[in-house]
Amino acid sequence: EVQLVESGGGLIQPGGSLRLSCVASGFNFSSNAMSWVRQAPGRGLEWVSDISSGGGSTYYADSVKGRLTISRDNSKNTLYLQMHSLRAEDTAVYYCATVRSRAGRFDYWGQGTLVPVSS
Amino acid sequence: QSVLTQPPSVSAAPGQKVTISCSGSSSNIGNNYVSWYQQLPGTAPKLLIYENNKRPSGIPDRFSGSKSGTSATLGITGLQTGDEADYYCGTWDSSLSAAVFGGGTKLTVL
Numbered sequence A: 001e002v003q004l005v006e007s008g009g010g011l012i013q014p015g016g017s018l019r020l021s022c023v024a025s026g027f028n029f030s031s032n033a034m035s036w037v038r039q040a041p042g043r044g045l046e047w048v049s050d051i052s053s054g055g056g057s058t059y060y061a062d063s064v065k066g067r068l069t070i071s072r073d074n075s076k077n078t079l080y081l082q083m084h085s086l087r088a089e090d091t092a093v094y095y096c097a098t099v100r101s102r103a104g105r106f107d108y109w110g111q112g113t114l115v116p117v118s119s
Numbered sequence B: 001q002s003v004l005t006q007p008p009s010v011s012a013a014p015g016q017k018v019t020i021s022c023s024g025s026s027s028n029i030g031n032n033y034v035s036w037y038q039q040l041p042g043t044a045p046k047l048l049i050y051e052n053n054k055r056p057s058g059i060p061d062r063f064s065g066s067k068s069g070t071s072a073t074l075g076i077t078g079l080q081t082g083d084e085a086d087y088y089c090g091t092w093d094s095s096l097s098a099a100v101f102g103g104g105t106k107l108t109v110l
Helices: none
Strands: A003-007 A018-025 A034-039 A045-051 A058-060 A068-073 A078-083 A092-100 A105-109 A113-115 B009-012 B018-023 B035-039 B046-049 B063-068 B071-076 B085-093 B098-101 B105-109
Touching: A003 A092, A018 A034, A018 A092, A018 A113, A034 A068, A034 A078, A034 A105, A045 A068, A045 A078, A045 A092, A045 B098, A058 A068, A078 A092, A105 B035, A105 B046, B009 B018, B018 B085, B018 B105, B046 B063, B071 B085
Parallel strands: B009 B105
Antiparallel strands: A003 A018, A018 A078, A034 A045, A034 A092, A045 A058, A068 A078, A092 A105, A092 A113, B018 B071, B035 B046, B035 B085, B063 B071, B085 B098, B085 B105
């Protein structure tokens, strides 16, 4: 069974930094591209970032480019999202997901981790 | 403002059929596959339809997808109260070089 478990969320002040993690199991993590998708409270889904299976290629939404960095450690079956210069509009539940990159198709999703950005 | 346009809400009685539309442009739906996601209250989204009309293993055939030009449609037959959820369409936008979603449609089974 595919499992994706996010962690690292929590209240953070504007301008602060946070690192989210997503531990994967039940599939060949190192062969799959991965993604972060977020959902602001009461709002729709917003794609944030993709990373290729080997980690050599990364892609970002314009809204987070330069502030958020996606990475992965295939030896630990773990996906990361390093977040800097956080803004109130970054407040959301952050989901990790397996992705068919450049296709907008997200096959499996984690349960999400909430990141409230507020003073 | 979402790149893809969905109706905010739809409703129908148990046992009936409902369709949810998703409208885009040539840079997204017109030239890329469409996926659909179901988000039950308080849970993560779940892939319902991929490549316009294919169902992942375990998704009942009550759910169907279609695409024509720059629009896509999700159909649900034999509605059940457990189908009450938010439904999102998604695809790749070649001009934006980004995955894009519709704003979501809330399904109410009366």
